[in-house]
Amino acid sequence: MFPPLRDELRGIEPYGAPQLSLEQAPVQLNVNENPYGPSPEAAADIARAVGAAAVSLNRYPDREFVELRSALAAYLDTSGGSGITPEMVWAANGSNEVMLQLLQAFGGPGRVALSFAPTYSMYPEYARDTMTEWVAGHRAEDFSLDLDAARRLVEERRPSVVLLPSPNNPTGTVLPPQAVTMLCEAAASYEPGGIVVVDEAYGEFRRAGTPSALELLPQHRNLVVTRTMSKAFALAGARLGYLAADPSICDAIRVVRLPYHLSAVTQATALAALRHAPELLGKVDDLRAERDATVAWLREQGLEVADSDANFALFGRFADRHAVWQGLVDRGVLIRETGPDGWLRVSIGTAEEMAAFKKALLDTIETTKEPA
Template sequence: MTFPPLREELRGIEPYGAPQLDVPVQLNVNENPYGPSPEAAADIARAVGRAAASLNRYPDREFTELREGLAAYLNSSGGHGITPEMVWAANGSNEVMLQLLQAFGGPGRCALSFAPTYSMYPEYARDAMTEWVVGRREEDFSLDLDAARKLVLERRPTIVLLPSPNNPTGTALPPEAVSALCEAAASYEPGGLVVVDEAYGEFRRAGTPSALELLPRHRNLVVTRTMSKAFALAGARLGYLAADPAIGDAIRVVRLPYHLSAVTQATAVAALRHAPELLGRVEDLRVERDLTVAWLRDQGLEVPDSDSNFALFGRFPDRHAVWQRLLDRGVLIRETGPQGWLRVSIGTPEEMTAFRHALTDVMKEQA
């Protein structure tokens, strides 16, 4: 007998996870390098302390105060008329995505995206026993809208996953592409949701719109966000979405009881009180990103335009060798994306200087 009796399709699969190595410069998981200020940290600690006094009771399963705060924030961040009833939250945008697949995927249904894209998407589909269908992006990582629409109409997915900015490429989708795919997904039975994953939405360049602006036009549009990146709360695990209230009602059927702890809710509500301060570093990271993209291009490397807090760069005949040599110099980046490409998260100016020096040395060795 084989033990344990794992599902056959899971046998031999390595669990998801980026390397967690103790090195001086860690630029591999797109974290915000600037933590909360002492004032914000103290406010969060006080809020958690108040929550701790009633941890013998279950938390507010509707997380009412948090939804009110998130709705207000989204309306100040590209949204229009978003109400608390349109907001749902969970333990990171990962759980939000999984809940969407649990509610709207399942046997006999499929989810669709366009590669290269976030490596967890097919895992969400697998875990929800949903067929995974993947189209391809263009050579410059843009979307061929005609081909994308054709694939949606052909396969009739109940969920279309569109990260914008895309991970690992950093590229954003134009609003007309989102609208066209929403219309395509609404044209067949039972219809499909178009989920625009804006985990890095706050880092988009000036003039790049948010899909939040399209919510009033498309009932089947879902926009997801996270507090892990721009809010520097990766350790708090809080993701959320904005959509038609009926979508949140459907998710309630599959969510685990009291899925969002009182501590998580208190942390997120307190962080929202400090939104201007926490988001103040976003512009610093945008500037550092643009400097990094320009520098990488000056080295003769290919770099797609980035609206995120990272840059994809290449192409290397042996990217693993480059990754390892950077690691040997104390700089950890991510070996991800298409063959030949690497991804660097944007850190502090000092960290990016260390990255540039290390990469310069490595490229000289390979010349």
């Protein structure tokens, strides 16, 4: 059968959230984007930086992106980290590529990648693409981790890579520090051991007092903390993800990275954005407040809502969630049909977008006779 695709890939649909035009759905709350774009000043600085990079695009970029790694290390030192050096930082085209590189370096045939469902739907695809066995444990009813069960599963399956989003996607649940420590210790208890990847793509949206796994890096050599500029930095279109870890882990990734994988334009864009970090992150508090208000409102309607430290909320439960999703689309609001059966996820938008979502949801529930 042509083309000669790998057997395990035949019939599989490519990953991707449903995309609709703004005419079809003027309110788009399905992919956890930051609704507030860069200011004219930040955009102008980014444009200047890209323009300066453009005059030397006949040359390959700095393949070690030293300046960017230094700037990211400085930012992480103000974002929950301590003593993070450029040698401890790696970056790629979105945290998706960072994760894939981790699986390329530490996964592979005969090795196991492990997480706990429900979790980010791309994780099993990274495992599949690198021919790594995928193992998924289960979360508790409130989407937290049963630490004893999690430890037993890690000790039994001896994964090379443990993937733990915190806040979790799609539930918004955070991992307490003791959970990260326990899993790092469990993954270090066998030979040759495994790495524990705490995916903090939504880390900047954590509620006050919720620690970052960055604080634990000095204690656990096998801990990797990943971040992205797509969410809090409102830079989804730039595709820049990064990690902090022991320098030996970064060196291992360098073995599998493609040559010059991070373009000069991407590096210039990210560096300019980091110069404007306080401004670009300035709407995070507003989005946190809007998230908390949305969670409270959904609960007032009699719906279940997972506690969220991200810029989205998972809510339910619906007998026919697709009918509710479609009802919202019919009213111009696009959210995500994801997570456990019966649940839906809404990204947090502007106050006006959330008002439109609430009205559309109430109208849909009334029409579909779903309980509220």
